[in-house]
Amino acid sequence: xxxxxxxxxxxxxxxxxxxxxxxxxxxxxxxxxxxxxxxxxxxxxxxxxxxxxxxxxxxxxxxxxxxxxxxxxxxxxxxxxxxxxxxxxxxxxxxxxxxxxxxxxxxxxxxxxxxxxxxxxxxxxxxxxxxxxxxxxxxxxxxxxxxxxxxxxxxxxxxxxxxxxxxxxxxxxxxxxxxxxxxxxxxxxxxxxxxxxxxxxxxxxxxxxxxxxxxxxxxxxxxxxxxxxxxxxxxxxxxxxxxxxxxxxxxxxxxxxxxxxxxxxxxxxxxxxxxxxxxxxxxxxxxxxxxxxxxxxxxxxxxxxxxx
Amino acid sequence: xxxxxxxxxxxxxxxxxxxxxxxxxxxxxxxxxxxxxxxxxxxxxxxxxxxxxxxxxxxxxxxxxxxxxxxxxxxxxxxxxxxxxxxxxxxxxxxxxxxxxxxxxxxxxxxxxxxxxxxxxxxxxxxxxxxxxxxxxxxxxxxxxxxxxxxxxxxxxxxxxxxxxxxxxxxxxxxxxxxxxxxxxxxxxxxxxxxxxxxxxxxxxxxxxxxxxxxxxxxxxxxxxxxxxxxxxxxxxxxxxxxxxxxxxxxxxxxxxxxxxxxxxxxxxxxxxxxxxxxxxxxxxxxxxxxxxxxxxxxxxxxxxxxx
Numbered sequence: 001x002x003x004x005x006x007x008x009x010x011x012x013x014x015x016x017x018x019x020x021x022x023x024x025x026x027x028x029x030x031x032x033x034x035x036x037x038x039x040x041x042x043x044x045x046x047x048x049x050x051x052x053x054x055x056x057x058x059x060x061x062x063x064x065x066x067x068x069x070x071x072x073x074x075x076x077x078x079x080x081x082x083x084x085x086x087x088x089x090x091x092x093x094x095x096x097x098x099x100x101x102x103x104x105x106x107x108x109x110x111x112x113x114x115x116x117x118x119x120x121x122x123x124x125x126x127x128x129x130x131x132x133x134x135x136x137x138x139x140x141x142x143x144x145x146x147x148x149x150x151x152x153x154x155x156x157x158x159x160x161x162x163x164x165x166x167x168x169x170x171x172x173x174x175x176x177x178x179x180x181x182x183x184x185x186x187x188x189x190x191x192x193x194x195x196x197x198x199x200x201x202x203x204x205x206x207x208x209x210x211x212x213x214x215x216x217x218x219x220x221x222x223x224x225x226x227x228x229x230x231x232x233x234x235x236x237x238x239x240x241x242x243x244x245x246x247x248x249x250x251x252x253x254x255x256x257x258x259x260x261x262x263x264x265x266x267x268x269x270x271x272x273x274x275x276x277x278x279x280x281x282x283x284x285x286x287x288x289x290x291x292x293x294x295x296x297x298x299x300x301x302x303x304x305x306x307x308x
Numbered sequence: 309x310x311x312x313x314x315x316x317x318x319x320x321x322x323x324x325x326x327x328x329x330x331x332x333x334x335x336x337x338x339x340x341x342x343x344x345x346x347x348x349x350x351x352x353x354x355x356x357x358x359x360x361x362x363x364x365x366x367x368x369x370x371x372x373x374x375x376x377x378x379x380x381x382x383x384x385x386x387x388x389x390x391x392x393x394x395x396x397x398x399x400x401x402x403x404x405x406x407x408x409x410x411x412x413x414x415x416x417x418x419x420x421x422x423x424x425x426x427x428x429x430x431x432x433x434x435x436x437x438x439x440x441x442x443x444x445x446x447x448x449x450x451x452x453x454x455x456x457x458x459x460x461x462x463x464x465x466x467x468x469x470x471x472x473x474x475x476x477x478x479x480x481x482x483x484x485x486x487x488x489x490x491x492x493x494x495x496x497x498x499x500x501x502x503x504x505x506x507x508x509x510x511x512x513x514x515x516x517x518x519x520x521x522x523x524x525x526x527x528x529x530x531x532x533x534x535x536x537x538x539x540x541x542x543x544x545x546x547x548x549x550x551x552x553x554x555x556x557x558x559x560x561x562x563x564x565x566x567x568x569x570x571x572x573x574x575x576x577x578x579x580x581x582x583x584x585x586x587x588x589x590x591x592x593x594x595x596x597x598x599x600x601x602x603x604x605x606x607x608x609x610x611x612x613x614x615x616x
Contacts, residue, residue, distance in 0.1 A: 209517040
């Protein structure tokens with residue numbers, strides 16, 4: 001089993017969807033990544049920052065799942081990062097209603113001493129310089145560095161993003177972002193261009209249309225599970241990344257063949273995430289639930305054409 | 309092996325895409341369906357109508373592939389159905405520039421005597437009453453009837469469409485059409501509603517995002533092969549349907565499990581169709597090409613998570 005370091009936001013979200021709205025609830029990329037990876041009982045630590053307003057019970061929720069939270073700095077006099085958004089009817093697009101950086105504005109990530117030799121590093125969506133700072137603290141070259149990012153950093157910190165991209169093995173990005181980053185419409189061509197920017201493995205997330213994993217000339221595809229309804233997409237991409245990273249950490253195998261399985265696990269966990277608001281479904285998820293859904297994924301995609 | 313009857317247009321298309329444009333070239337639903345099904349060397353007949361302007365070489369192209377064309381009526385004094393369209397840059401949407409029904413306006417399909425007992429009937433996109441007329445000519449209840457249709461008939465012949473839907477086993481339809489037909493955004497819910505309208509099997513085509521096969525509570529998904537570029541999407545849906553029907557006819561097995569394979573074959577053949585204008589790629593397609601691409605489909609989708 002590999003050690004896993006996760007850096008990302010631990011935050012408050014307020015979400016509005018066609019199905020309802022929430023007050024401030026637990027959110028943040030590292031929260032979703034951590035919860036997803038905890039399904040694999042890996043040795044993981046979250047590096048983040050929260051304010052004095054952040055409830056102890058939310059921190060307990062992570063540590064109860066054996067996630068090391070010693071790298072979550074608590075700025076007593078500060079306020080926790082807050083994001084608010086409203087999803088449109090198609091659930092694929094959303095408007096950001098509020099972004100209050102608060103303690104995130106001066107976030108200086110500190111990797112706990114005993115995780116500086118972690119084999120897998122998961123850089124959740126954050127300013128590229130913060131992601132880079134985490135990599136620079138590692139005392140041993142990690143076996144695998146996974147980067148998640150978003151269009152926001154392409155708009156306002158592209159040079160910094162390119163710098164961190166040169167140092168990572170895997171990037172996870174959505175289809176619109178892959179197109180923005182490369183100026184290419186074809187995702188096959190876009191992935192090839194992204195390879196030349198650094199990452200040997202490119203995961204392109206297409207939301208309800210699944211996810212593609214590219215490596216050299218190889219491609220693997222995992223559909224999203226067809227669901228009756230998507231209740232709240234918030235955190236689905238982070239949950240995917242957490243499942244991907246957690247599975248690789250557990251199996252201690254970063255081959256392309258094993259990454260295919262990791263993509264399936266990521267998709268499986270993301271399919272739960274969207275069933276309830278925020279983290280609600282992820283904190284009430286049994287290994288039996290996961291097992292059953294993996295079976296659904298298998299019957300959804302596996303066929304029986306004999307080829308020599 | 310089952311006999312296959314195909315009804316649909318045999319036509320001229322003029323196509324414009326971001327990659328170029330064509331003069332009047334061979335097109336039509338039954339043409340693409342026939343060419344795709346001919347990959348399986350099945351005993352197939354096309355029922356259609358053309359005008360006196362239709363070149364003998366196009367008819368030869370079908371009969372050279374052992375497709376029975378005795379059901380293609382030639383109206384000497386009439387003109388062949390003509391469609392012209394222009395694709396937008398994303399290749400997912402198009403404008404119809406011209407639709408000249410010509411001989412199709414009075415099309416009265418005649419199923420050849422020795423195909424009236426065919427086990428599989430493929431109703432290509434046409435007025436629902438024409439599709440129904442073919443079914444009424446069958447002297448033996450077919451083992452499987454497959455219906456393809458489009459939004460145009462939902463707009464102007466919805467009652468007739470519902471009539472023919474009651475008599476078919478499989479419907480193939482795209483995602484926007486499934487939503488239009490049912491008023492449901494979720495494709496899972498839409499498929500369930502379509503089941504109640506008649507078809508026990510519902511295939512929802514999502515273009516570059518693949519295809520879903522629904523049957524009761526079972527779902528199967530085939531991705532589209534990620535391509536560097538889509539040159540011309542015309543006929544891809546018909547080619548999918550032809551591959552689906554042809555594979556089922558060849559294997560003489562209409563179980564859900566075998567339909568999964570049929571969906572994979574349909575997707576495989578459609579991935580060739582879009583590589584060139586019109587039928588160009590489909591008439592120059594070797595069984596080796598198909599075999600290699602099936603291997604690509606397998607490595608694209610198959611994974612190795614052990615589940616009891």
